[in-house]
Amino acid sequence: MSRKLIRDAVHGDIEIGALEVELMDTPEFQRLRGIKQLGTAYLVFPSAMHTRFEHSLGTLWMAHRLVQAVRRTHSVSTDDDRLIRIAALLHDITHIPFGHTLEDERRVLPRHDKDELRTNHFFRQSTVGRILEREGITDGILRVLEGRCGFMSDIAAGAISADLLDYLRRDTYFCGLSQNYDARIFESFAVVDDRLVFNLEKHGMLRRDALSELVNLLRIRYTLSERVYFHHTKIASGAMISKAVELAMREGLRPEDLRTLKDETLFFILAERFSRQPVIAHLTRRL
């Protein structure tokens, strides 16, 4: 497998294989370069321009680090490693512009990972779908992402997972918040009964340093919520976007149109095609 090094601002060099490069080169994955990780947070933190593209790459890399970590005490086959890495790489492929806002905050649309039509589109019909089918891993990847593969699912899509380990570092780096977790945290991960666990014990004793590092991880998560994810400017601008999309859907915008749009082209279409609708016109002028 030919090996490629990609330089990431957060993790340094990331090593990826030929199949992973092929998946990244699809139109669906490249589209993620236009979907910002933090939506309109840039209104408050102007350098938060990072996208789901880099985050997906970083999640693959954190998944790699977790596999390395658990391999000290648990064997992981090459095939399983491949599934975990690719699931991590593709965990956000179904995202649409301002997804969290449209799905979670306003519920204009079903959640990206609960929307069967979207899942089918991205994993079975698109260029990505064709590559996965050729490799015979479509169902394997979906099972990992749907949480049905024990520790493999935990690494790629769990609560304390590769996803979290990437975005905590990435969001703080691009917002300019001086917070980080300690690299030794990887030492605490292990596989027990087919689940990824964070090991707080050593020889029957509580490891206080592991516990305080876990608390630190959650604290960074909290700090980001407080200062970034739920900043009132972000929430208010998100509500305006949701309202505009909702109204545009009544005027003919279809959910499937959102699958090919990026943040900027969604704004552009709202302003160009739906500006006869006076509320949309009003809202988009203020974005």
Added chain:
Amino acid sequence: MSRKLIRDAVHGDIEIGALEVELMDTPEFQRLRGIKQLGTAYLVFPSAMHTRFEHSLGTLWMAHRLVQAVRRTHSVSTDDDRLIRIAALLHDITHIPFGHTLEDERRVLPRHDKDELRTNHFFRQSTVGRILEREGITDGILRVLEGRCGFMSDIAAGAISADLLDYLRRDTYFCGLSQNYDARIFESFAVVDDRLVFNLEKHGMLRRDALSELVNLLRIRYTLSERVYFHHTKIASGAMISKAVELAMREGLRPEDLRTLKDETLFFILAERFSRQPVIAHLTRRL
């Protein structure tokens, strides 16, 4: 003057005044959020998503640091300080998507700072223009940016200027290259005969450390040229964009249309409006 702190990933907190906030809130300035600092460099360095917006803010801040530095030996009035800061903030306001490519590499358009129509548009007719006029500083700002104001022009728009001091740090930060210049470099700047100079002398002796720091600055510039600015993938994709824009201009795209477009919406328009032209269709499919 009310004071606002903006958190930047590169410089930390940046302090800006009420007039500067007002200029940043104009549609022309906000548009810079859609114009990436490094064009298509993200194809090679995926985290290089930073835009001319943050760079402009950072240039204001580096101008502030230079004014602080030269004030140790040279007095700078509050009015001149204001002109320098605002000139630094607005130095890239005339930029269009993929400007360096269209102007410098392919010469499809005149350079952003040599194009009188564009200068007029952004500094005299737009919202920015109205604010500058109200404050009576339009001509002052233009003189600073055109290099006619001695050290003030040197700080805002010279060869070793606030612009350079920002983009060296910013481009390395977002590309993930571990390079930086030493913060003590500001100690070496002074004003002599109304020009900003880099002082290599102390009590009649060569300051070797200042010289090696200056060389280091130029080395970082060189490293960025070699690995980022002139990376073959960036150059090749830039040539494709230029070709597509050139062809679209024959089909009706006007130079003034580019003044309101962003990177993504330029691509979108090329693909939507000019795809009957088969070469444009071919080129945009590959971007």
Added chain:
Amino acid sequence: MSRKLIRDAVHGDIEIGALEVELMDTPEFQRLRGIKQLGTAYLVFPSAMHTRFEHSLGTLWMAHRLVQAVRRTHSVSTDDDRLIRIAALLHDITHIPFGHTLEDERRVLPRHDKDELRTNHFFRQSTVGRILEREGITDGILRVLEGRCGFMSDIAAGAISADLLDYLRRDTYFCGLSQNYDARIFESFAVVDDRLVFNLEKHGMLRRDALSELVNLLRIRYTLSERVYFHHTKIASGAMISKAVELAMREGLRPEDLRTLKDETLFFILAERFSRQPVIAHLTRRL
């Protein structure tokens, strides 16, 4: 006042004045280069070799930053600024090798700031004492350090003070723990009723970000306690040193001898002069 820049690994360039340089050049202050900030913590964190010398310099610098911060809303005279800075610089001048161990953990000796003989020695009789007397600031400095000067004492020697702001950054930097507080923390300090306060309010509302930053400060303090200050290896080796010093004092070592010793020369003297005492010989062989 001639100005000197000293490069510190933690804070970068620190600016000091002529009187401060003169105080630093005394034998008593230079002696601090031989007294490690963290005692025997190097047995666990090998790079924790930093001393009370750099910490004192850094505390001066943090005091300077706090004065700058409170000056936004409270006027501080040049004379008071000078007292605060010098008090911060000298706050640890009475320290002896393994002071915290001998004074706090084992109580072999009175605490460095409660020991009148030592205070007299360092602030009235030594070279430092003569300089302070010449400047007529001896009593002023002592009053600041003894907590009798309101906000000035709070900055130089309070619970959340220049001391804390330096050692949290310094201890994490030299131990290699990836923890830091946010630079914006200085924005929250103010002087109210002659006391330094950490302002958690803005326009009558709780500032959650200031609160979480304060919590973060205390968390870093806790993490250092858990992993460094009270690491069992550090505590055990400290107990051995205390025992050896206690026994040596029965054999003739005088408290005033400790005033000129450094960490290494204390070990050397214990091994050379008191090794007939078999317990001392045994203990020092193991250090």
Added chain:
Amino acid sequence: MSRKLIRDAVHGDIEIGALEVELMDTPEFQRLRGIKQLGTAYLVFPSAMHTRFEHSLGTLWMAHRLVQAVRRTHSVSTDDDRLIRIAALLHDITHIPFGHTLEDERRVLPRHDKDELRTNHFFRQSTVGRILEREGITDGILRVLEGRCGFMSDIAAGAISADLLDYLRRDTYFCGLSQNYDARIFESFAVVDDRLVFNLEKHGMLRRDALSELVNLLRIRYTLSERVYFHHTKIASGAMISKAVELAMREGLRPEDLRTLKDETLFFILAERFSRQPVIAHLTRRL
């Protein structure tokens, strides 16, 4: 082999094996904690208190990274890996206080690696010597350190070696100079004809990025020489120490006495035992 993690301020966690821990726990190796890496450079850079102990540990780690790097194209046996690591760990074991000053600048003593008596003492007669003999690797280690083992010698003791890769990062970190080489530099190392080479070619083409990174490495070396290693204050104080040691040797100080001394205890002995000699008394008062 039981595995231990040691947290280093420069490289983060360093993984060492049981035999390496045993060697580090000897009196000869622990003595390195008292020998500063940069001699009297702390007079100019107060935080440069790091010692040959941490540097030796870091050199082992850089040797490990180089072995990992060359293993991509060249097989390295477990035994050879062990020899390289231990040679790197012990490469400075024969150092005495202010070694570079006494040996290279003033030639009061033969160089630490050319002094057969010292080599014999540290590698054959001491606790370290007994451990190496028990493991049957004494001659192997000496051959590596004497440059007689091709790429193994190059990694542990060559011109561009683990030693350099550690001290460039360590000296800049502790002096507070914002310089670093790029982590990708390890990609350029390979073994060709049993020598460690820095590969500037790929498919018959010059790799400009590898070349500029090599130049950067040499530039950091130069910057350190200019600002730290040959700073006039360091050179002048070094000359005073050399003079004092030279005079003390005429009065009875023996070269073998230096083998057990540390920086601080050397000063102490000069001041205590040789202060009848008026020049020594004069010199040591000024240190």
